[in-house]
Structures are given as structure tokens and as C-alpha cells.
Amino acid sequence: MPSRYVMSIDQGTSSTRSILFDQAGQLVSFAQLEHSQHYPRPGWIEHDASEIWHNVSRTIQQALAEVDATPGDLAAVGIANQRETVVVWDRRTGIPVGPALVWQDLRTEQLIADLSARSDAAVVAARSGLPLTSYFSAPRLRWILDADPGLRARAEAGQVLAGTMETWLIWNLTGGPDGGVHVTEPTNASRTLLFNIHTLTWDEDLLAFFGIPVAMLPEVRPSMQVYGRARGPLAGVPIAAALGDQQSSLVGQTCFDAGQAKCTFGTGSFVLLNTGPELIVSQHGMLSTIAYQVEGQPPVYALEGPMASTGSLVQWLRDGLGLIQTVGEIETLAASVPDNGGCHVAPAFYGMFAPRWWPDARGVIAGLTNYVTKAHLARAVLEATGWQTREVIDAMNTDAHHPITELRTDGGMTSNNLLMQLVADAIDLPVVRPTVRETVALGAAYAAGLTVGYWADLQVLRRNWHRAATWLPAADRPHRDSEFNTWRSAVDLTFEWTAKTGQAQSFTGRGPGPV
Numbered sequence: 364m365p366s367r368y369v370m371s372i373d374q375g376t377s378s379t380r381s382i383l384f385d386q387a388g389q390l391v392s393f394a395q396l397e398h399s400q401h402y403p404r405p406g407w408i409e410h411d412a413s414e415i416w417h418n419v420s421r422t423i424q425q426a427l428a429e430v431d432a433t434p435g436d437l438a439a440v441g442i443a444n445q446r447e448t449v450v451v452w453d454r455r456t457g458i459p460v461g462p463a464l465v466w467q468d469l470r471t472e473q474l475i476a477d478l479s480a481r482s483d484a485a486v487v488a489a490r491s492g493l494p495l496t497s498y499f500s501a502p503r504l505r506w507i508l509d510a511d512p513g514l515r516a517r518a519e520a521g522q523v524l525a526g527t528m529e530t531w532l533i534w535n536l537t538g539g540p541d542g543g544v545h546v547t548e549p550t551n552a553s554r555t556l557l558f559n560i561h562t563l564t565w566d567e568d569l570l571a572f573f574g575i576p577v578a579m580l581p582e583v584r585p586s587m588q589v590y591g592r593a594r595g596p597l598a599g600v601p602i603a604a605a606l607g608d609q610q611s612s613l614v615g616q617t618c619f620d621a622g623q624a625k626c627t628f629g630t631g632s633f634v635l636l637n638t639g640p641e642l643i644v645s646q647h648g649m650l651s652t653i654a655y656q657v658e659g660q661p662p663v664y665a666l667e668g669p670m671a672s673t674g675s676l677v678q679w680l681r682d683g684l685g686l687i688q689t690v691g692e693i694e695t696l697a698a699s700v701p702d703n704g705g706c707h708v709a710p711a712f713y714g715m716f717a718p719r720w721w722p723d724a725r726g727v728i729a730g731l732t733n734y735v736t737k738a739h740l741a742r743a744v745l746e747a748t749g750w751q752t753r754e755v756i757d758a759m760n761t762d763a764h765h766p767i768t769e770l771r772t773d774g775g776m777t778s779n780n781l782l783m784q785l786v787a788d789a790i791d792l793p794v795v796r797p798t799v800r801e802t803v804a805l806g807a808a809y810a811a812g813l814t815v816g817y818w819a820d821l822q823v824l825r826r827n828w829h830r831a832a833t834w835l836p837a838a839d840r841p842h843r844d845s846e847f848n849t850w851r852s853a854v855d856l857t858f859e860w861t862a863k864t865g866q867a868q869s870f871t872g873r874g875p876g877p878v
């Protein structure tokens with residue numbers, strides 16, 4: 364009997380989902396488990412990699428059980444994962460040597476400041492396509508090595524292994540200490556600061572710059588390739604693709620052509636623009652990254668604009684301020700007023716990411732009068748996501764040769780129709796939501812299914828994509844531009860505040876200027 368499904372494992376920042384998709388790209392079963400977030404000190408965020416692996420195993424079993432499927436019903440499994448989070452583990456026991464350090468973790472700020480001051484620091488952006496910030500993996504790996512005196516020697520001897528989440532999961536899925544395969548692929552490798560995006564290899568100079576022994580790093584394979592066959596609950600199923608979760612949603616949205624773009628609006632939000640075979644070096648604070656690589660083919664590149672604080676602000680209104688009971692309530696509250704009442708939110712809770720890369724900036728609410736109510740504040744929070752998206756899209760359209768003509772969207776925030784309209788207004792482009800919302804998981808399923816021939820080609824996948832709703836921009840452009848400029852002035856204050864007061868944990872003094 365032909366295989367009925369492809370499984371996708373979406374290992375995200377707050378939860379893990381295992382999902383089965385059928386040939387039409389429709390979701391047929393779904394299992395999800397959250398894992399703990401550990402905050403041992405201000406700015407530190409850790410995950411327990413063993414808990415995550417346990418959750419992966421459980422959700423696989425639940426997703427299969429929901430439709431009475433066995434591994435024999437699966438053509439392949441693909442993995443999409445939170446990027447930049449790193450874990451180091453013992454090759455012989457499979458036990459992590461410490462917590463996984465999460466992509467939002469800021470503990471390496473001082474290390475970054477020291478490295479940035481070096482005369483050879485320019486090599487980092489030139490080879491990796493990324494600015495030297497604490498967002499990416501290498502400084503965290505260095506921190507782990509420095510924190511444990513015996514660890515470097517064990518790493519050099521190949522006794523401990525390092526990886527981002529897809530590497531950890533593939534190693535465990537293929538047997539762990541008993542023959543596990545230690546691999547990564549370019550979408551994840553290109554987020555480490557150690558990977559040369561021109562040659563698609565670990566870069567000797569970058570390894571030396573960060574002091575990372577290559578012996579602990581995984582082998583880099585294409586994003587779409589059979590890495591091995593699973594053992595355990597997926598026994599025998601080919602593990603046929605891995606993609607960083609944001610690149611995975613680009614694939615799930617079938618943005619296969621240069622000029623196609625998507626934004627995933629979640630805790631943070633991420634715009635990716637497919638730039639085709641062309642590696643574009645941004646002059647405006649965007650990241651150059653790999654979109655995906657099919658086995659035997661050159662990579663497809665992308666420009667990316669990550670925004671650190673979007674959905675997390677909505678959670679803050681709920682949990683920090685108690686202004687709403689559920690995140691969904693923000694829409695009704697914000698829609699109860701026609702505008703922001705003069706108030707603007709500059710969302711630098713974890714610094715500002717693209718296009719500014721101001722790690723030390725902290726949030727500002729500007730324009731307060733006693734006319735401003737919680738409804739205005741709620742509206743300003745949603746607008747802040749729209750304005751950040753506009754900054755990113757404006758930058759991409761200046762850098763890229765194929766301008767963005769519409770934005771495909773997914774992620775938890777897209778259930779908010781008012782937000783979708785505010786984003787369309789802000790970017791002055793149509794915003795589209797597809798019928799299948801689990802596009803991160805769908806992308807990894809598509810990638811794995813393509814590898815094993817479950818789907819014939821990209822054209823078949825394009826036909827699976829269907830528009831559920833479209834928001835067109837409102838006409839009042841002069842008013843919009845004036846509001847955007849006012850918001851930008853509020854964002855400028857976020858840097859000035861820290862510069863003048865030294866309020867951040869470790870103020871590095873890096874601010875306005877080239878990335």
C-alpha cells in the first residue's frame with residue numbers, strides 16, 4: 364500500500380508539535396506539548412534538551428495514535444526547529460552537559476562587546492551574512508565551553524557534540540549513543556556565525572574567531588536529503604529533511620520564486636524574502652541567509668528581517684499589565700477606539716532587531732496624556748508590529764532586485780483580523796492568510812515529501828496553497844506616513860534612554876550606524 368502521510372516535527376521555542384499531512388497538504392492529525400522555560404537570571408533563557416526530546420517522542424506517538432497510523436503509513440519525516448538555540452551533549456551517554464541556551468538569551472552581550480572591538484571583527488559579517496550579535500549560536504557555544512574547564516579538551520577529542528535543535532533531534536531519532544547521525548543543514552548552519560554562506564562550509568577563520576573546535580560540530584548536509592532511518596516510535600521511516608522554522612514556513616507558504624515573501628507573526632516575527640540563487644548582501648540591516656538547499660543543487664537564498672518583540676507584547680499586556688484576560692481580547696479592545704490617541708509603543712523589550720540591531724535598547728511608550736486609555740495602548744501595541752514590518756519590508760525592497768508585491772502570513776497573531784489590516788496599511792501591500800495555518804510544520808513535511816518522491820515537484824505544492832483571506836491597504840497614505848515617522852521617533856528614544864542612563868544589563872554603546 365502506498366504511504367498515506369508525511370510527518371512533520373515542529374520543535375518551536377515554546378512547544379513541540381508533531382503533525383501528519385496528507386497528499387493535499389491537509390493536516391490530518393496533530394499533537395502538541397509545551398516545554399519549560401527557565402530564567403535563572405535576568406536575560407538568561409534556557410531549555411532542557413532532554414525534556415524537548417521526550418516531548419518529541421510523545422507527540423510522535425500521539426499524532427500516530429490519533430489516526431491509528433503506524434510508521435509503515437509514513438513516507439518520510441521532516442523537522443522544522445527553533446533556530447540558534449544550542450545544546451552540547453556527551454557522545455557516549457547522550458546526556459546534555461548543561462541546559463540548551465535559547466536564541467533570546469542575552470548572557471553573551473559582554474562577549475559580543477569584546478569580540479566586536481577586535482580588529483578582525485569584519486570577517487564575521489562578510490563570511491556569515493550576519494551581524495555580530497548575541498542572537499546567533501556561536502557566542503553561546505563559546506560561553507558553554509568557557510563555563511566548564513574540562514569541556515574544551517573533550518570537545519577537541521570529539522567526546523562531546525554540539526548542535527542546534529534539528530541536530531539534537533536527528534541524532535536521537537537515529538539511535539543516539541547507539542549510532543546516531545550527527546548532521547545539520549544550511550538553513551540552521553547559516554544562523555551560527557560559523558558557517559560561510561558563500562562556500563556552504565564551516566569557516567576556519569570564523570571557528571578561530573569564536574574559539575570553537577570543529578570536532579564538536581555536525582556534518583553539513585543539504586536541507587532535503589535522507590539523513591538516516593529513524594528508530595523507536597518512527598522505526599524505519601526516512602528522516603528526509605530539516606529546515607529552520609522560519610525557512611520552513613517560507614517553503615510551507617510555497618514561496619519558491621524570487622520576490623515571494625512571508626511573515627510569521629508569533630512571539631517574535633520574521634519576514635523572509637526569497638532571493639533565488641542570488642546571495643544579496645543587505646546594506647540596510649537585513650540578514651543574508653539560506654532559504655533551503657535541495658540535494659545536488661545550489662542553495663536558494665533569502666533576506667530575513669527578524670523582529671524580537673511582537674506577540675510577546677500582547678502577552679505582556681495580559682500577564683504583565685493585566686489589561687486583557689486572553690491574548691485574543693486585544694483585538695476587541697483595540698477596535699473599540701478609532702486610533703492610538705497619540706500614544707506610540709517602541710517595542711525594544713529585548714533590544715531592537717532588524718533593521719537596527721540595537722541590543723541594549725529598552726522599550727518606550729511615548730505620547731502619554733490622560734486622554735490615553737488601555738484601548739489606545741492596545742492599539743499602539745498592534746501598530747508597533749505593523750510599523751516594524753514596514754521597516755523590514757522597506758529595507759528589503761531597497762536591497763532586493765525583485766520587489767515584494769504581497770505578504771503571505773502565518774503564526775499565532777494572524778488570527779487577529781485588525782492586526783492583519785494594520786499590517787496591510789503599514790506596508791501598503793496586500794496581506795494574505797492561507798487556509799493551512801501550520802505552515803512551519805507544512806514546510807518541513809513538503810521538504811521531506813519532495814525528497815522521497817511523495818510529492819513530485821514544486822508545482823504540485825503550489826497547487827496545494829489556497830488563500831483564505833486578503834487584506835488590502837487603506838488609501839490614506841499621508842496620514843500613515845506621518846504616524847510611521849512619529850513611531851520611528853519613539854524608537855529612537857529607546858537607544859537614547861539606554862545611552863543616557865546605562866539602564867541595560869551590559870550597555871555596549873553600539874547604536875545608530877552601519878550594521
Ligand SMILES: Nc1ncnc2c1ncn2[C@@H]1O[C@H](COP(=O)(O)OP(=O)(O)O)[C@@H](O)[C@H]1O
Nearest residue numbers: 377629630674675677678690691774775776779
Ligand atoms: N488574537 C491574537 N492577537 C494578537 N496576538 C496573538 C493572538 N493570538 C496569539 N497571539 C500571540 O501570538 C503568539 C503565539 O503565536 P505562535 O505562532 O504560537 O508563537 P511561537 O511559535 O513563537 O511560540 C503569542 O505571543 C501571542 O501573544
Ligand SMILES: O=P(O)(O)OC[C@H](O)CO
Nearest residue numbers: 375376445446466608629
Ligand atoms: O520557535 P519560534 O517560532 O519562536 O521561532 C524562533 C526562531 O527560529 C528564532 O530565530
